[in-house]
Amino acid sequence: MSFAFQAQGSLPNCALMIAASGKSFRIKVMYSVSNQINIQHGDARLSFDGDPASSLLDQLLANKAPVSYSCRRGDCGQCGVKLLEGEAAALDKGRPLWQMGSLLTCNAVACSPLSLRIPYIPELEGIRVLRSPAKVQGLELLGSDVMQLTLRLPPANRIAFLPGQFVRLTNSEGTLRSYSLSAGPQPDGMLRMHIRRVEKGAFSDWLFARAVIGDLLQLEGPQGHFFQRENRSVDRSVFLATGTGIAPVYAILAAASEKQRAALGEVWVYWGNRFRKDAYLAEQLADLSLQRGMRLTLVFSREEDTGHVQDHMRRDHAALDGAQVFACGNPAMIEGARTQALAAGLGEDFFYSDSFTAS
Ligand code: FES
Incomplete structure (x- = not known):
């Protein structure tokens, strides 16, 4: 019997069609062909031969491309780039390859030569990712299940970051997680973050049960695009947060x-928690709202059934053209908020998000 082969792709996870006796069927083949990867980042250009055995994210990092990342699971969207040309496939078919129109490089392999564009954000010029040990300097309970972790870097290691960005931490047990910084750069150089205890969460279990002052962690950062743009002045800024997603929002507004502050226009903050007892930062937020002239709405989805933060945004802001929206929290809130905001006329480039899943 003879077979006619028609290649539709050339790399693992790309499909190959085989036609036999007038019938065709699809099989998956595993063989390795390197494809050229071309990167645009502002005016900079970068090209390298792709490695068919590793994710695009790993290849971008190995080639020192300025790509952000966090979860490596297709959840957070941080590693998203624009696919300008070519074809990519998912490494893990059970995880997403796309989010909000961007290719998730942590779960992508090239099926052909690719042209990619990494978002260029001028504010990140001069911000370099630091890898450094960091010592636990403070452990303070902010609520029944939220801990403020304070870290100190060695004097020689200074970190530059923008309020709203996050860092990746690896504890002494080898568990790695990403956490947003809850304050802007401080005169004493301390770094603070809010960490909620998660059931069976390896990092938060360690933090609440075994961490002590003086413990050493490994820090990598800053990362992320969730910060105020320098030359962007708007009529109105809407901030949405769920749970500890309020930490980077607080950092942006306080710093x-x-x-x-004037460039933010009217500021509306919506903070969602399941129960009133979970709103560990309510007093500080209320004080900040008074100081900075912001409108604050606390939302409790379970206790008082006041809905979700994105529902409040829709109720209060029928039109969002000329505004900007910042959303930090669970992926469902962010997806819902983005859909509603774009439907209300928000420009696509005026929606900033930082999505995280408690783990
Ligand atoms: S790092 Fe790729 S989606 Fe989170």
Whole structure:
């Protein structure tokens, strides 16, 4: 029997069609062909031969491309790039390859030569990812299940970051997680983050049960695009957060200079928790709202059934053209908020998000 082969792709997970006796069927083949990967980042260009055995994210990092990442599971969307040309496939078919129109490089392999564009954000010029040990300097309970972790870097290791960004931490047990910084750069150089205890969460179990002052962690960062843009002045800024997603929102609003505060226009903050007892930062947020002239709405989805933060945004803001929206929290909230905001006229580039799943 003879077979006619028609290749539709050339790499693992790309499909190959085989036609036999007038019938065709699809099989998956595993063989390795290197494809050229071309990267655009602002005016910079980068090309390298792709490695068919590893994810695009790993290849971008190995080639020092300025790509952000966090979960490596297709959840957070941080590693997203624009696919300009070519074809990519998912490494793990059970996880997403796309999020909000961007290719998730942590779960992508090239099926052909690729042209990719990494988002260029001028504010990140001069921000370099630091890898450094960090010592536990403070452990403070902010609520029944939220801990403020304070870290100190060695004096020689200074970190530059923008309020709203996050860092990756690896504890002494080898568990790695990403956490947003809850304050802007401090005169004493301390780094603070809010960490909620998660059932069977390896990092939070360690933090609440075994971490002590003086413990050493490994820090990598900053990462992420969730921060105020320098030259963007709008009529209105809407901030949505669920749970500890309020930490980077608080950092942005507390650290804003007078000029940055003015550029935000009217500020509306919606913070969602399941129960009132979970709103561990309510007093500080109320104080900040008074100081900075913001409107604050606390939302409790279980206790008082006041709905979800994105529902409140829709109720209060029928039109969002000329505004910007920042959303940090669970992926469902972010997806819902984005859909509603775009439907209300928000420009696509005026939606900033930081999605995380408690783990
Ligand atoms: S790092 Fe790729 S989706 Fe999170």
